Amino acid sequence: MKRIENYDLSNQNTFRMKVKAALYIEYDNVEELQSLDLKALPQPVFHMGAGSNLLFTKDFPGTILHSNIKFIKYVDMGLDEVLLTVGSGVVFDDLIANVAGNGLWGMENLSLIPGEVGAAAVQNIGAYGVEAKDVISGVVCLDTKDWTKTVFKVGECAYGYRDSRFKHERGRYIITSVLFRVTRKYSPKLDYGGVRAALEGRDLQALTPMDVREAIIGIRNAKLPDPAQIGSAGSFFKNPVISREHFERFATPETPHYDLPDGTVKVPAAWLIDQCGFRGKVLGGAQVYEKQPLVIVNASGSASLEDVLALENQIIAAVQERYEITLHPEVDHI
Numbered sequence: 319m320k321r322i323e324n325y326d327l328s329n330q331n332t333f334r335m336k337v338k339a340a341l342y343i344e345y346d347n348v349e350e351l352q353s354l355d356l357k358a359l360p361q362p363v364f365h366m367g368a369g370s371n372l373l374f375t376k377d378f379p380g381t382i383l384h385s386n387i388k389f390i391k392y393v394d395m396g397l398d399e400v401l402l403t404v405g406s407g408v409v410f411d412d413l414i415a416n417v418a419g420n421g422l423w424g425m426e427n428l429s430l431i432p433g434e435v436g437a438a439a440v441q442n443i444g445a446y447g448v449e450a451k452d453v454i455s456g457v458v459c460l461d462t463k464d465w466t467k468t469v470f471k472v473g474e475c476a477y478g479y480r481d482s483r484f485k486h487e488r489g490r491y492i493i494t495s496v497l498f499r500v501t502r503k504y505s506p507k508l509d510y511g512g513v514r515a516a517l518e519g520r521d522l523q524a525l526t527p528m529d530v531r532e533a534i535i536g537i538r539n540a541k542l543p544d545p546a547q548i549g550s551a552g553s554f555f556k557n558p559v560i561s562r563e564h565f566e567r568f569a570t571p572e573t574p575h576y577d578l579p580d581g582t583v584k585v586p587a588a589w590l591i592d593q594c595g596f597r598g599k600v601l602g603g604a605q606v607y608e609k610q611p612l613v614i615v616n617a618s619g620s621a622s623l624e625d626v627l628a629l630e631n632q633i634i635a636a637v638q639e640r641y642e643i644t645l646h647p648e649v650d651h652i
């Protein structure tokens with residue numbers, strides 16, 4: 319177990335905010351985690367993954383916990399379905415490389431999303447028509463109240479768009495491993511975000527999960543900032559859902575949107591931000607990413623928190639004024 323006081327988090331948040339935590343504890347297994355007396359640690363206690371959905375708004379006065387539980391274990395190699403259990407500290411994209419490399423379908427569309435397995439189950443990460451909940455079978459947690467082990471089946475996790483029970487019961491459960499269900503059965507999902515176009519000319523019936531993974535990586539690299547090169551936390555805002563009547567007040571036939579089954583309409587936040595003229599806008603060291611206006615980047619590498627928050631607030635105010643829509647951040651402000 320690693321235990322470091324006054325820990326520098328600059329390299330452990332993809333926004334690259336220069337912040338410190340009073341105490342950082344990284345545990346290697348469930349027993350080490352259970353040995354901790356959370357109440358005796360500097361408060362508050364916050365569990366992080368790779369810090370790719372976090373915006374630290376100041377030095378963290380309490381304790382940061384981090385999982386270094388790293389294993390990928392195939393537990394049931396059925397004829398079609400394959401079950402595996404994976405430690406919460408595994409990098410999610412390493413897991414996909416492993417699973418797709420074994421010819422198994424299900425996760426490939428989530429390729430290159432930064433972060434770790436535990437957080438993927440909290441966030442219900444999603445991309446190109448697939449969400450984590452589509453491949454999760456169960457989530458193994460410790461209840462911080464008494465360190466008892468709890469296993470939630472996927473149906474008990476209250477998954478929604480970037481949402482889960484773990485977000486609402488914040489701090490209560492620490493995820494130690496996740497059970498996934500993938501399949502040998504040929505089942506590519508190509509109908510979102512230019513995936514089919516990226517595979518044009520290929521024999522679709524001969525595709526492997528690795529082929530789709532590579533196509534997705536190509537698409538993402540072309541439009542999203544590489545966290546190794548430029549700081550960001552990915553999509554800064556959630557896509558708002560509004561009533562059809564509200565949508566029709568401003569929509570033209572060209573307005574991008576998704577009709578939801580309950581009659582409401584989801585509007586891409588990127589489009590709203592773009593319409594308000596923010597694409598590429600610079601504020602101090604922060605910038606709205608030129609290739610994808612849903613992303614705020616630490617363009618200078620030394621953006622201050624004030625820069626990021628001011629840009630966030632300007633975007634919220636502009637979209638509110640023009641469309642009467644309130645954007646909500648997807649990025650967790652800590």
Ligand SMILES: Cc1cc2nc3c(=O)[nH]c(=O)nc-3n(C[C@H](O)[C@H](O)[C@H](O)COP(=O)(O)OP(=O)(O)OC[C@H]3O[C@@H](n4cnc5c(N)ncnc54)[C@H](O)[C@@H]3O)c2cc1C
Nearest residue numbers: 367368369370371432433434436437443444492493551552
């Ligand atoms: C360039 C870029 C692109 C991105 N693209 C996408 C995308 O396409 N789709 C998408 O959905 N997201 C995307 N994201 C957001 C981010 O990758 C996900 O939210 C990811 O799941 C965060 O993982 P993390 O390990 O960094 O978690 P963190 O950001 O460190 O934490 C996220 C949340 O999970 C909680 N948590 C972490 N580990 C545990 C645990 N073991 N037990 C309990 N709670 C835990 C934390 O408390 C926090 O609430 C992107 C981010 C970046 C920087």
